[in-house]
Amino acid sequence: MNETTQTLLAKARELDAQDKLAHHRNAFVDAPGVKAYLDGNSLGRPLKATAERMQSFIAHDWGTRLIRSWDEQWMELPGQLGDRIGKLTLGAAPGQTIVADSTSIGIYKLVDAAAGFQQPKGRTQIVIEEGNFPTDRFIVEGIASARGMDIVWLKPDPIMGVQATEVAAAVSDKTALVLLSHVDFRSGALADMQGITKVVKQSGALMIWDLCHSAGCVPMQLDEWGVDLAVGCTYKYLNGGPGSPAFIYVAKERIKDLTQPIWGWWGAANVFEMGPEYESDEGIKKFLSGTAHVTSMIGTSCMLDLIEEAGIETMREKSRTLTELAIEAYEVLLAPLGAKLLTPQEHADRGSHISVGHEKFNTVIDDLWADGVIPDFRNPDNIRLGLSPLSTSHEEVIIGMAALAAAIS
Numbered sequence: 001m002n003e004t005t006q007t008l009l010a011k012a013r014e015l016d017a018q019d020k021l022a023h024h025r026n027a028f029v030d031a032p033g034v035k036a037y038l039d040g041n042s043l044g045r046p047l048k049a050t051a052e053r054m055q056s057f058i059a060h061d062w063g064t065r066l067i068r069s070w071d072e073q074w075m076e077l078p079g080q081l082g083d084r085i086g087k088l089t090l091g092a093a094p095g096q097t098i099v100a101d102s103t104s105i106g107i108y109k110l111v112d113a114a115a116g117f118q119q120p121k122g123r124t125q126i127v128i129e130e131g132n133f134p135t136d137r138f139i140v141e142g143i144a145s146a147r148g149m150d151i152v153w154l155k156p157d158p159i160m161g162v163q164a165t166e167v168a169a170a171v172s173d174k175t176a177l178v179l180l181s182h183v184d185f186r187s188g189a190l191a192d193m194q195g196i197t198k199v200v201k202q203s204g205a206l207m208i209w210d211l212c213h214s215a216g217c218v219p220m221q222l223d224e225w226g227v228d229l230a231v232g233c234t235y236k237y238l239n240g241g242p243g244s245p246a247f248i249y250v251a252k253e254r255i256k257d258l259t260q261p262i263w264g265w266w267g268a269a270n271v272f273e274m275g276p277e278y279e280s281d282e283g284i285k286k287f288l289s290g291t292a293h294v295t296s297m298i299g300t301s302c303m304l305d306l307i308e309e310a311g312i313e314t315m316r317e318k319s320r321t322l323t324e325l326a327i328e329a330y331e332v333l334l335a336p337l338g339a340k341l342l343t344p345q346e347h348a349d350r351g352s353h354i355s356v357g358h359e360k361f362n363t364v365i366d367d368l369w370a371d372g373v374i375p376d377f378r379n380p381d382n383i384r385l386g387l388s389p390l391s392t393s394h395e396e397v398i399i400g401m402a403a404l405a406a407a408i409s
């Protein structure tokens with residue numbers, strides 16, 4: 001190990017020693033052989049509490065109470081877990097957030113509901129961004145095609161992401177809705193949610209935020225900032241486990257306006273009436289369609305306990321020291337080897353992951369993973385380091401960055 005790396009490691013250990021949240025790392029399941037897990041932005045680590053809760057769930061809630069558990073607790077889970085996500089991570093009062101389906105389905109429901117509300121008013125355009133996550137773009141393209149609407153593509157700077165001024169220039173009295181990511185999945189750029197939402201609403205359009213890369217690591221105030229609609233996943237920074245369901249947020253004053261397209265029995269006013277016609281619930285439950293993903297909600301519920309203890313604002317501070325250290329390590333270890341930083345330099349402009357590009361990354365990623373150094377690779381040459389505040393140590397960041405440097409040098 002060279003001197004530069006040793007200096008960085010010493011600094012990382014010092015930061016870990018001062019870290020008020022460091023002890024929470026013990027709450028996560030050990031991963032023998034893993035030296036640096038830097039992919040919390042794609043799949044958060046499981047909690048020991050989740051393993052325990054899963055066991056008692058199978059033995060008791062499911063195994064012993066059997067179908068009685070639906071009445072005893074499960075029917076209310078989508079709303080209860082939604083309210084907790086809203087309170088602890090979104091700045092959302094109860095009755096506006098619900099857990100269901102996948103993010104893709106959630107986006108489909110919200111975009112289609114918003115389009116259906118706006119289109120009869122002559123608002124026929126949907127504004128999205130060309131760099132957005134594929135599922136967001138594909139779903140909007142499908143809905144625009146089915147409804148005969150037009151797409152207005154924003155082409156923001158790939159590192160700094162969408163700015164409020166660009167959105168202001170794109171919206172008009174023809175805009176039905178705008179769909180954007182709060183944190184860009186590639187660059188990690190953090191959008192000005194408050195400013196952009198304001199601009200969109202002034203134009204009379206509806207604003208939909210995709211929170212996949214910010215829920216559970218970036219504090220936000222959906223209610224206060226007047227956000228209309230949002231959707232996010234629970235398997236990234238909310239540690240729900242692979243395939244855990246998404247959440248949907250609909251601002252209270254918007255719920256009555258919108259009709260979502262998947263009319264299922266769980267969205268009906270009375271689920272067990274089994275009546276002849278669909279009559280939707282009046283509250284947030286109208287955005288449900290089918291049976292709750294009960295088993296897959298356990299991990300998120302346990303992670304929320306931990307977030308409640310740690311506090312989302314304190315987690316954001318840790319995110320800052322982690323990403324700042326990663327950028328410092330990039331500058332001395334990776335930049336001299338020709339790597340490029342593809343993430344905003346300022347903490348206020350980014351979420352909890354950083355992105356680095358180098359042409360050799362695609363040839364070294366398999367060996368790094370085999371060796372227990374696990375960042376995230378995206379074609380063609382992009383490595384993302386997702387630094388989940390409660391499960392990542394500063395030392396881990398340096399171990400990972402040093403291994404990356406060694407691999408491409």
Ligand SMILES: *Cc1c(COP(=O)(O)O)cnc(C)c1O
Pocket residue numbers: 102103104105133135136181185210212213233
């Ligand atoms: C992870 C992610 C998704 C995932 O959608 P799924 O339906 O859960 O597969 C969607 N959008 C963004 C921005 C993401 O980062």
